[in-house]
Amino acid sequence: MAVEVNEQALEDQLYQLIVNASTDLPPDVVSALESARRREPEGTPAKNVFGMLLQNVDLARKEHTPICQDTGTNIYYVDYPSGTSTRQLQRIIEKATERATANSILRPNSVDPVTGKNTGNNIGADHPYTHFEESENDELVFHLMLKGGGCENVSTQYKLPDSSLEAGRDLNGVYKTVVDAVQKAQGLGCAPGVIGVGIGGDRATSHLTAKKQLFRKIEDKNSNPELANMETRLYKDLNSLGIGPMGFGGKTTVLGVKIGAANRVPASYFVSIAYMCWADRRHSLTVKNGEVIYD
Amino acid sequence: MINLQLPIQEDAIRELKVGDEVLISGTMITARDAAHKYLIEEKPDFIRPFLENSLIYHCGPVVKKTDDEWSFVAAGPTTSIREEPYEGKVIDDYKVRGVIGKGGMGDKTLAALHDHGAVYLHAIGGLASYLAKTVKSVQDVFMLEEFGVPEAMWVIEVEEFPAVVTMDSHNFSLHNRIKDHSASVAQKLIHPVS
Numbered sequence: 001m002a003v004e005v006n007e008q009a010l011e012d013q014l015y016q017l018i019v020n021a022s023t024d025l026p027p028d029v030v031s032a033l034e035s036a037r038r039r040e041p042e043g044t045p046a047k048n049v050f051g052m053l054l055q056n057v058d059l060a061r062k063e064h065t066p067i068c069q070d071t072g073t074n075i076y077y078v079d080y081p082s083g084t085s086t087r088q089l090q091r092i093i094e095k096a097t098e099r100a101t102a103n104s105i106l107r108p109n110s111v112d113p114v115t116g117k118n119t120g121n122n123i124g125a126d127h128p129y130t131h132f133e134e135s136e137n138d139e140l141v142f143h144l145m146l147k148g149g150g151c152e153n154v155s156t157q158y159k160l161p162d163s164s165l166e167a168g169r170d171l172n173g174v175y176k177t178v179v180d181a182v183q184k185a186q187g188l189g190c191a192p193g194v195i196g197v198g199i200g201g202d203r204a205t206s207h208l209t210a211k212k213q214l215f216r217k218i219e220d221k222n223s224n225p226e227l228a229n230m231e232t233r234l235y236k237d238l239n240s241l242g243i244g245p246m247g248f249g250g251k252t253t254v255l256g257v258k259i260g261a262a263n264r265v266p267a268s269y270f271v272s273i274a275y276m277c278w279a280d281r282r283h284s285l286t287v288k289n290g291e292v293i294y295d
Numbered sequence: 296m297i298n299l300q301l302p303i304q305e306d307a308i309r310e311l312k313v314g315d316e317v318l319i320s321g322t323m324i325t326a327r328d329a330a331h332k333y334l335i336e337e338k339p340d341f342i343r344p345f346l347e348n349s350l351i352y353h354c355g356p357v358v359k360k361t362d363d364e365w366s367f368v369a370a371g372p373t374t375s376i377r378e379e380p381y382e383g384k385v386i387d388d389y390k391v392r393g394v395i396g397k398g399g400m401g402d403k404t405l406a407a408l409h410d411h412g413a414v415y416l417h418a419i420g421g422l423a424s425y426l427a428k429t430v431k432s433v434q435d436v437f438m439l440e441e442f443g444v445p446e447a448m449w450v451i452e453v454e455e456f457p458a459v460v461t462m463d464s465h466n467f468s469l470h471n472r473i474k475d476h477s478a479s480v481a482q483k484l485i486h487p488v489s
Binding site: 045048049052053055056059060063065066067068069070071104106107108109111116117118120148149150153165166167176179180183186187188190237240241242243244246247248249277278279 | 397
Protein backbone atom coordinates (compact mmCIF):
# COMPACT_ATOMS: atom_id res chain seq x y z
CA MET A 1 0.00 0.00 0.00
CA ALA A 2 1.31 3.43 -0.89
CA VAL A 3 1.81 5.92 1.91
CA GLU A 4 0.64 9.44 1.34
CA VAL A 5 3.52 11.83 0.96
CA ASN A 6 3.17 15.30 2.45
CA GLU A 7 5.74 17.11 0.33
CA GLN A 8 6.43 20.09 2.56
CA ALA A 9 6.61 18.01 5.74
CA LEU A 10 8.90 15.46 4.12
CA GLU A 11 11.17 18.19 2.76
CA ASP A 12 11.50 19.58 6.30
CA GLN A 13 12.21 16.09 7.69
CA LEU A 14 14.83 15.41 5.01
CA TYR A 15 16.42 18.78 5.71
CA GLN A 16 16.68 17.75 9.37
CA LEU A 17 18.20 14.43 8.30
CA ILE A 18 20.90 16.30 6.35
CA VAL A 19 21.56 18.58 9.35
CA ASN A 20 21.91 15.49 11.58
CA ALA A 21 24.27 13.79 9.13
CA SER A 22 26.50 16.85 8.63
CA THR A 23 26.66 18.13 12.20
CA ASP A 24 25.96 15.24 14.61
CA LEU A 25 28.32 12.26 14.65
CA PRO A 26 26.47 9.00 15.50
CA PRO A 27 26.94 7.88 19.16
CA ASP A 28 28.54 4.53 18.23
CA VAL A 29 31.27 6.36 16.29
CA VAL A 30 31.81 8.87 19.12
CA SER A 31 32.23 6.06 21.63
CA ALA A 32 34.72 4.27 19.33
CA LEU A 33 36.74 7.52 19.16
CA GLU A 34 36.60 7.87 22.96
CA SER A 35 37.94 4.33 23.44
CA ALA A 36 40.67 5.05 20.89
CA ARG A 37 41.65 8.17 22.83
CA ARG A 38 41.96 6.19 26.08
CA ARG A 39 44.33 3.70 24.45
CA GLU A 40 46.93 6.33 23.42
CA PRO A 41 49.66 7.37 25.89
CA GLU A 42 49.59 10.91 27.36
CA GLY A 43 51.57 13.60 25.56
CA THR A 44 51.58 11.94 22.12
CA PRO A 45 50.27 13.66 18.97
CA ALA A 46 47.82 10.72 18.64
CA LYS A 47 46.28 11.45 22.05
CA ASN A 48 46.00 15.15 21.20
CA VAL A 49 44.43 14.41 17.83
CA PHE A 50 41.67 12.29 19.40
CA GLY A 51 41.08 14.97 22.03
CA MET A 52 40.65 17.65 19.36
CA LEU A 53 38.46 15.43 17.17
CA LEU A 54 36.09 14.93 20.09
CA GLN A 55 36.06 18.67 20.85
CA ASN A 56 35.24 19.32 17.21
CA VAL A 57 32.37 16.81 17.32
CA ASP A 58 30.91 18.59 20.37
CA LEU A 59 31.30 22.00 18.79
CA ALA A 60 29.64 20.92 15.53
CA ARG A 61 26.70 19.43 17.42
CA LYS A 62 26.20 22.50 19.60
CA GLU A 63 26.54 25.07 16.83
CA HIS A 64 24.95 23.06 14.00
CA THR A 65 28.02 23.48 11.81
CA PRO A 66 29.52 20.76 9.60
CA ILE A 67 31.84 18.29 11.38
CA CYS A 68 33.92 18.28 8.18
CA GLN A 69 33.90 20.90 5.42
CA ASP A 70 33.92 18.12 2.85
CA THR A 71 30.27 17.22 3.11
CA GLY A 72 31.00 14.65 0.46
CA THR A 73 28.89 12.68 -1.94
CA ASN A 74 25.42 12.48 -0.43
CA ILE A 75 24.42 8.83 -0.67
CA TYR A 76 20.78 7.88 -0.04
CA TYR A 77 19.35 4.39 0.27
CA VAL A 78 15.61 4.67 0.34
CA ASP A 79 13.14 1.90 1.22
CA TYR A 80 9.68 2.79 -0.04
CA PRO A 81 6.33 1.03 0.02
CA SER A 82 4.79 -0.19 -3.22
CA GLY A 83 3.03 2.57 -5.18
CA THR A 84 5.08 5.52 -3.96
CA SER A 85 6.62 7.65 -6.73
CA THR A 86 10.41 7.52 -6.55
CA ARG A 87 10.58 10.52 -8.88
CA GLN A 88 8.57 12.51 -6.37
CA LEU A 89 10.88 11.36 -3.55
CA GLN A 90 13.94 12.28 -5.65
CA ARG A 91 12.52 15.77 -6.20
CA ILE A 92 11.91 16.28 -2.48
CA ILE A 93 15.43 15.08 -1.62
CA GLU A 94 16.80 17.61 -4.14
CA LYS A 95 14.80 20.46 -2.57
CA ALA A 96 16.08 19.61 0.92
CA THR A 97 19.62 19.39 -0.50
CA GLU A 98 19.41 22.83 -2.10
CA ARG A 99 18.15 24.31 1.16
CA ALA A 100 20.92 22.66 3.21
CA THR A 101 23.48 24.03 0.74
CA ALA A 102 22.08 27.57 0.91
CA ASN A 103 22.24 27.37 4.74
CA SER A 104 25.92 26.26 4.81
CA ILE A 105 25.06 22.79 6.15
CA LEU A 106 26.44 21.32 2.92
CA ARG A 107 29.33 22.70 0.87
CA PRO A 108 28.57 23.25 -2.82
CA ASN A 109 30.28 20.03 -3.84
CA SER A 110 28.99 19.06 -7.26
CA VAL A 111 31.33 19.69 -10.19
CA ASP A 112 30.62 19.02 -13.87
CA PRO A 113 33.63 16.93 -14.96
CA VAL A 114 33.49 18.23 -18.55
CA THR A 115 33.19 21.98 -17.98
CA GLY A 116 34.81 22.04 -14.52
CA LYS A 117 31.94 24.20 -13.25
CA ASN A 118 30.55 23.80 -9.75
CA THR A 119 26.74 23.71 -9.94
CA GLY A 120 26.62 25.64 -6.65
CA ASN A 121 23.62 23.77 -5.21
CA ASN A 122 24.76 20.13 -5.03
CA ILE A 123 22.37 19.11 -7.79
CA GLY A 124 23.76 17.44 -10.91
CA ALA A 125 24.02 14.11 -12.71
CA ASP A 126 23.82 11.44 -9.96
CA HIS A 127 24.01 14.18 -7.29
CA PRO A 128 22.61 13.56 -4.79
CA TYR A 129 23.05 9.84 -5.35
CA THR A 130 19.91 7.86 -4.60
CA HIS A 131 19.17 4.16 -4.56
CA PHE A 132 15.51 3.17 -4.22
CA GLU A 133 14.32 -0.21 -3.05
CA GLU A 134 10.68 -1.30 -2.78
CA SER A 135 9.89 -2.74 0.62
CA GLU A 136 7.11 -4.83 2.18
CA ASN A 137 6.52 -2.29 4.95
CA ASP A 138 4.17 0.68 4.97
CA GLU A 139 6.94 3.10 5.82
CA LEU A 140 9.48 5.33 4.19
CA VAL A 141 13.07 4.89 5.34
CA PHE A 142 15.88 7.18 4.21
CA HIS A 143 19.44 6.16 5.04
CA LEU A 144 21.90 8.97 4.34
CA MET A 145 25.69 8.93 4.35
CA LEU A 146 27.98 11.89 3.63
CA LYS A 147 31.14 10.40 2.18
CA GLY A 148 34.09 12.75 1.71
CA GLY A 149 36.46 12.72 -1.24
CA GLY A 150 39.66 12.01 0.70
CA CYS A 151 38.48 8.61 1.90
CA GLU A 152 36.75 7.84 -1.39
CA ASN A 153 40.09 8.39 -3.16
CA VAL A 154 41.77 5.64 -1.10
CA SER A 155 38.90 3.18 -1.63
CA THR A 156 39.99 0.50 -4.08
CA GLN A 157 39.30 -2.82 -5.79
CA TYR A 158 41.32 -6.04 -6.23
CA LYS A 159 40.91 -8.97 -8.60
CA LEU A 160 41.87 -12.38 -7.21
CA PRO A 161 44.12 -14.23 -7.60
CA ASP A 162 46.78 -11.57 -7.04
CA SER A 163 50.29 -12.92 -7.45
CA SER A 164 52.18 -10.06 -5.76
CA LEU A 165 50.12 -10.56 -2.59
CA GLU A 166 50.07 -14.37 -3.03
CA ALA A 167 46.34 -13.97 -2.53
CA GLY A 168 44.11 -16.77 -3.79
CA ARG A 169 40.37 -16.98 -4.27
CA ASP A 170 39.40 -17.55 -0.66
CA LEU A 171 38.90 -15.60 2.58
CA ASN A 172 42.61 -15.66 3.30
CA GLY A 173 43.14 -13.98 -0.07
CA VAL A 174 40.53 -11.37 0.89
CA TYR A 175 42.37 -10.78 4.18
CA LYS A 176 45.61 -9.98 2.33
CA THR A 177 43.99 -7.42 0.04
CA VAL A 178 42.45 -5.55 2.98
CA VAL A 179 45.78 -5.39 4.84
CA ASP A 180 47.46 -4.14 1.66
CA ALA A 181 44.78 -1.49 0.98
CA VAL A 182 44.80 -0.07 4.52
CA GLN A 183 48.61 0.02 4.63
CA LYS A 184 48.70 1.86 1.30
CA ALA A 185 46.01 4.32 2.44
CA GLN A 186 48.18 5.46 5.41
CA GLY A 187 46.47 8.48 7.01
CA LEU A 188 45.08 9.77 3.70
CA GLY A 189 41.51 8.63 4.24
CA CYS A 190 41.44 10.54 7.56
CA ALA A 191 42.36 7.58 9.75
CA PRO A 192 41.12 5.91 11.84
CA GLY A 193 38.64 4.74 9.23
CA VAL A 194 35.80 2.28 9.09
CA ILE A 195 36.50 -0.35 6.45
CA GLY A 196 33.68 -1.76 4.31
CA VAL A 197 34.62 -4.84 2.29
CA GLY A 198 32.65 -6.28 -0.62
CA ILE A 199 33.52 -9.80 -1.77
CA GLY A 200 32.33 -11.09 -5.15
CA GLY A 201 29.81 -9.44 -7.47
CA ASP A 202 30.86 -7.65 -10.67
CA ARG A 203 33.00 -4.48 -10.71
CA ALA A 204 30.05 -2.25 -9.79
CA THR A 205 28.09 -4.45 -7.36
CA SER A 206 31.31 -5.35 -5.54
CA HIS A 207 31.88 -1.65 -4.73
CA LEU A 208 28.21 -1.29 -3.85
CA THR A 209 28.38 -4.23 -1.43
CA ALA A 210 31.44 -2.70 0.23
CA LYS A 211 29.78 0.70 0.61
CA LYS A 212 26.56 -0.77 1.99
CA GLN A 213 28.54 -2.29 4.88
CA LEU A 214 29.33 1.24 6.05
CA PHE A 215 25.71 1.70 7.08
CA ARG A 216 26.16 -0.99 9.76
CA LYS A 217 26.81 0.26 13.30
CA ILE A 218 30.30 -0.18 14.72
CA GLU A 219 29.15 -2.82 17.23
CA ASP A 220 27.13 -4.76 14.65
CA LYS A 221 28.25 -8.39 14.37
CA ASN A 222 28.16 -10.21 11.05
CA SER A 223 25.43 -12.91 10.92
CA ASN A 224 27.77 -15.13 8.92
CA PRO A 225 30.21 -16.68 11.46
CA GLU A 226 33.08 -16.96 8.97
CA LEU A 227 32.77 -13.30 8.01
CA ALA A 228 32.33 -12.34 11.67
CA ASN A 229 35.66 -14.05 12.47
CA MET A 230 37.35 -12.33 9.57
CA GLU A 231 36.04 -8.94 10.73
CA THR A 232 37.52 -9.53 14.20
CA ARG A 233 40.85 -10.78 12.83
CA LEU A 234 41.21 -7.84 10.44
CA TYR A 235 40.25 -5.30 13.13
CA LYS A 236 43.01 -6.60 15.38
CA ASP A 237 45.70 -6.93 12.69
CA LEU A 238 44.98 -3.61 10.96
CA ASN A 239 45.42 -1.88 14.32
CA SER A 240 48.87 -3.46 14.62
CA LEU A 241 50.03 -1.48 11.53
CA GLY A 242 50.81 1.54 13.73
CA ILE A 243 49.48 4.15 11.25
CA GLY A 244 47.29 5.83 13.88
CA PRO A 245 45.07 8.90 13.62
CA MET A 246 45.97 11.07 10.61
CA GLY A 247 48.93 8.75 9.97
CA PHE A 248 50.82 10.29 12.92
CA GLY A 249 51.46 6.82 14.40
CA GLY A 250 49.31 5.20 17.09
CA LYS A 251 47.35 2.23 18.29
CA THR A 252 44.12 2.84 16.37
CA THR A 253 44.25 2.72 12.58
CA VAL A 254 40.68 1.47 12.02
CA LEU A 255 37.49 1.82 14.09
CA GLY A 256 35.80 -1.20 12.56
CA VAL A 257 35.77 -3.68 9.67
CA LYS A 258 32.49 -4.77 8.03
CA ILE A 259 32.34 -7.43 5.32
CA GLY A 260 29.57 -8.36 2.91
CA ALA A 261 29.37 -10.79 0.02
CA ALA A 262 27.57 -10.87 -3.33
CA ASN A 263 27.51 -13.83 -5.70
CA ARG A 264 30.05 -13.77 -8.51
CA VAL A 265 30.41 -15.50 -11.89
CA PRO A 266 32.99 -18.33 -12.02
CA ALA A 267 35.51 -16.19 -13.94
CA SER A 268 35.57 -13.20 -11.54
CA TYR A 269 36.54 -12.73 -7.91
CA PHE A 270 36.55 -9.08 -6.90
CA VAL A 271 37.31 -7.64 -3.50
CA SER A 272 36.31 -3.99 -3.01
CA ILE A 273 37.40 -1.86 -0.11
CA ALA A 274 35.34 1.18 0.84
CA TYR A 275 37.24 3.42 3.24
CA MET A 276 35.13 5.72 5.42
CA CYS A 277 36.88 8.51 7.34
CA TRP A 278 36.62 8.82 11.15
CA ALA A 279 33.84 11.39 10.54
CA ASP A 280 31.52 8.50 9.72
CA ARG A 281 28.44 10.60 9.01
CA ARG A 282 25.42 8.36 8.56
CA HIS A 283 21.90 8.85 9.87
CA SER A 284 18.43 7.64 9.02
CA LEU A 285 14.88 8.92 8.90
CA THR A 286 11.79 6.72 9.16
CA VAL A 287 8.30 8.03 8.44
CA LYS A 288 5.53 5.67 9.48
CA ASN A 289 1.84 6.41 10.15
CA GLY A 290 2.62 10.07 10.73
CA GLU A 291 5.38 9.17 13.20
CA VAL A 292 8.88 10.45 12.44
CA ILE A 293 11.95 8.68 13.80
CA TYR A 294 15.54 9.89 13.41
CA ASP A 295 18.46 7.56 14.11
CA MET B 296 53.63 24.14 21.75
CA ILE B 297 55.37 26.67 19.46
CA ASN B 298 53.69 29.91 18.36
CA LEU B 299 54.21 30.86 14.70
CA GLN B 300 53.40 34.45 13.71
CA LEU B 301 52.86 35.22 10.02
CA PRO B 302 54.58 36.64 8.01
CA ILE B 303 57.52 34.45 8.96
CA GLN B 304 61.18 34.40 7.94
CA GLU B 305 63.42 31.55 6.79
CA ASP B 306 65.47 31.29 10.02
CA ALA B 307 62.33 30.69 12.15
CA ILE B 308 61.16 28.00 9.73
CA ARG B 309 64.56 26.28 9.76
CA GLU B 310 64.25 25.84 13.54
CA LEU B 311 61.14 23.66 13.20
CA LYS B 312 61.53 19.89 13.42
CA VAL B 313 59.27 16.93 12.64
CA GLY B 314 56.94 16.31 15.59
CA ASP B 315 56.75 19.96 16.73
CA GLU B 316 53.21 21.02 17.59
CA VAL B 317 52.48 24.62 16.56
CA LEU B 318 49.81 27.32 16.83
CA ILE B 319 49.68 29.59 13.78
CA SER B 320 48.49 33.23 13.85
CA GLY B 321 48.39 35.84 11.09
CA THR B 322 47.30 36.11 7.47
CA MET B 323 47.46 33.19 5.04
CA ILE B 324 45.72 32.06 1.87
CA THR B 325 43.84 28.91 0.83
CA ALA B 326 44.75 27.19 -2.43
CA ARG B 327 43.87 23.73 -3.66
CA ASP B 328 43.67 21.91 -6.99
CA ALA B 329 42.47 24.58 -9.44
CA ALA B 330 44.52 27.29 -7.69
CA HIS B 331 47.80 25.32 -7.91
CA LYS B 332 47.32 24.70 -11.62
CA TYR B 333 46.54 28.41 -12.02
CA LEU B 334 49.59 29.55 -10.02
CA ILE B 335 51.92 27.52 -12.23
CA GLU B 336 50.26 27.97 -15.62
CA GLU B 337 49.14 31.62 -15.41
CA LYS B 338 51.73 32.97 -12.97
CA PRO B 339 49.47 35.77 -11.63
CA ASP B 340 51.61 38.58 -10.18
CA PHE B 341 48.85 40.17 -8.07
CA ILE B 342 48.87 37.16 -5.76
CA ARG B 343 52.59 37.31 -4.89
CA PRO B 344 52.28 39.57 -1.82
CA PHE B 345 49.82 37.13 -0.24
CA LEU B 346 52.18 34.18 -0.63
CA GLU B 347 55.62 35.61 0.14
CA ASN B 348 56.78 34.61 3.65
CA SER B 349 53.33 33.25 4.41
CA LEU B 350 51.61 29.86 4.24
CA ILE B 351 49.30 28.14 1.77
CA TYR B 352 46.39 26.26 3.32
CA HIS B 353 45.04 23.28 1.36
CA CYS B 354 41.40 23.84 2.19
CA GLY B 355 38.02 24.10 0.51
CA PRO B 356 35.83 25.72 3.17
CA VAL B 357 32.12 25.92 3.85
CA VAL B 358 31.44 29.67 3.95
CA LYS B 359 28.61 32.01 4.80
CA LYS B 360 27.83 35.50 3.51
CA THR B 361 26.05 37.88 5.85
CA ASP B 362 25.42 41.32 4.30
CA ASP B 363 28.71 41.86 2.50
CA GLU B 364 30.93 39.86 4.82
CA TRP B 365 32.17 36.36 4.31
CA SER B 366 32.86 34.05 7.22
CA PHE B 367 34.22 30.49 7.50
CA VAL B 368 31.76 27.91 8.86
CA ALA B 369 33.77 24.72 8.37
CA ALA B 370 37.38 24.64 7.26
CA GLY B 371 39.47 21.50 7.75
CA PRO B 372 42.39 20.55 5.49
CA THR B 373 42.09 18.65 2.21
CA THR B 374 44.51 15.97 0.94
CA SER B 375 47.80 17.57 -0.05
CA ILE B 376 49.38 14.93 -2.26
CA ARG B 377 47.27 16.03 -5.25
CA GLU B 378 49.38 19.21 -5.36
CA GLU B 379 52.66 17.29 -5.49
CA PRO B 380 53.23 18.04 -9.21
CA TYR B 381 53.03 21.80 -8.47
CA GLU B 382 54.01 22.48 -4.87
CA GLY B 383 57.82 22.52 -5.17
CA LYS B 384 57.61 25.03 -8.01
CA VAL B 385 55.05 27.15 -6.14
CA ILE B 386 57.31 27.30 -3.07
CA ASP B 387 60.27 28.29 -5.23
CA ASP B 388 58.48 30.79 -7.45
CA TYR B 389 56.30 32.55 -4.86
CA LYS B 390 58.69 32.28 -1.85
CA VAL B 391 56.10 30.54 0.30
CA ARG B 392 57.35 29.51 3.77
CA GLY B 393 55.20 26.43 4.02
CA VAL B 394 51.98 24.60 3.34
CA ILE B 395 49.26 23.35 5.66
CA GLY B 396 47.30 20.30 4.60
CA LYS B 397 46.75 16.66 5.40
CA GLY B 398 48.31 13.35 4.47
CA GLY B 399 51.79 14.71 3.76
CA MET B 400 53.55 15.21 0.41
CA GLY B 401 56.20 13.52 -1.70
CA ASP B 402 59.93 13.75 -2.36
CA LYS B 403 59.76 16.71 -4.75
CA THR B 404 58.07 18.86 -2.10
CA LEU B 405 60.41 17.56 0.62
CA ALA B 406 63.37 18.66 -1.52
CA ALA B 407 61.80 22.10 -2.09
CA LEU B 408 61.25 22.51 1.67
CA HIS B 409 64.96 21.81 2.16
CA ASP B 410 66.20 24.02 -0.69
CA HIS B 411 64.05 27.07 0.00
CA GLY B 412 63.51 26.92 3.77
CA ALA B 413 59.87 25.91 4.10
CA VAL B 414 57.86 23.42 6.13
CA TYR B 415 54.87 21.08 5.82
CA LEU B 416 52.32 21.50 8.59
CA HIS B 417 49.75 18.77 9.09
CA ALA B 418 46.35 20.01 10.22
CA ILE B 419 43.80 17.55 11.56
CA GLY B 420 41.49 16.16 8.89
CA GLY B 421 37.83 16.61 9.70
CA LEU B 422 38.45 19.24 12.36
CA ALA B 423 36.30 21.61 10.39
CA SER B 424 34.11 23.38 12.96
CA TYR B 425 37.04 23.77 15.35
CA LEU B 426 39.40 25.18 12.72
CA ALA B 427 36.75 27.55 11.34
CA LYS B 428 36.65 29.11 14.83
CA THR B 429 40.35 29.99 14.52
CA VAL B 430 39.57 32.01 11.36
CA LYS B 431 38.98 35.49 12.76
CA SER B 432 38.24 37.22 9.47
CA VAL B 433 38.05 36.71 5.73
CA GLN B 434 40.03 39.55 4.21
CA ASP B 435 39.61 38.85 0.51
CA VAL B 436 38.76 36.17 -2.02
CA PHE B 437 40.13 35.59 -5.51
CA MET B 438 38.87 33.45 -8.42
CA LEU B 439 35.55 32.82 -6.67
CA GLU B 440 33.48 33.07 -9.82
CA GLU B 441 35.88 30.96 -11.90
CA PHE B 442 36.66 28.18 -9.41
CA GLY B 443 33.62 28.07 -7.09
CA VAL B 444 33.60 28.23 -3.27
CA PRO B 445 35.79 25.22 -2.40
CA GLU B 446 38.50 26.02 -4.96
CA ALA B 447 38.64 29.82 -4.66
CA MET B 448 41.65 31.48 -2.97
CA TRP B 449 40.51 32.84 0.39
CA VAL B 450 42.74 35.31 2.27
CA ILE B 451 42.14 34.64 5.95
CA GLU B 452 43.39 35.87 9.28
CA VAL B 453 43.81 33.05 11.78
CA GLU B 454 44.54 32.93 15.49
CA GLU B 455 46.10 29.90 17.16
CA PHE B 456 45.42 27.47 14.34
CA PRO B 457 46.82 24.08 15.54
CA ALA B 458 49.05 21.87 13.37
CA VAL B 459 51.93 19.41 13.61
CA VAL B 460 55.19 19.65 11.65
CA THR B 461 55.36 16.38 9.69
CA MET B 462 57.93 17.41 7.03
CA ASP B 463 60.72 19.84 7.89
CA SER B 464 63.40 21.77 6.02
CA HIS B 465 66.05 19.19 6.97
CA ASN B 466 64.74 16.37 4.73
CA PHE B 467 62.82 14.57 7.51
CA SER B 468 59.31 13.27 6.89
CA LEU B 469 57.18 11.62 9.56
CA HIS B 470 55.13 10.12 6.72
CA ASN B 471 58.10 8.19 5.32
CA ARG B 472 58.84 6.78 8.76
CA ILE B 473 55.26 5.60 9.41
CA LYS B 474 55.01 4.21 5.87
CA ASP B 475 58.20 2.14 6.25
CA HIS B 476 57.18 0.78 9.64
CA SER B 477 53.62 -0.14 8.61
CA ALA B 478 54.89 -1.71 5.37
CA SER B 479 57.14 -4.08 7.32
CA VAL B 480 54.24 -5.10 9.62
CA ALA B 481 51.95 -5.59 6.61
CA GLN B 482 54.60 -7.67 4.86
CA LYS B 483 54.65 -10.13 7.78
CA LEU B 484 50.84 -10.32 7.89
CA ILE B 485 50.52 -10.86 4.14
CA HIS B 486 53.45 -13.26 3.72
CA PRO B 487 53.74 -15.14 7.03
CA VAL B 488 56.78 -17.43 7.34
CA SER B 489 55.30 -20.92 7.60
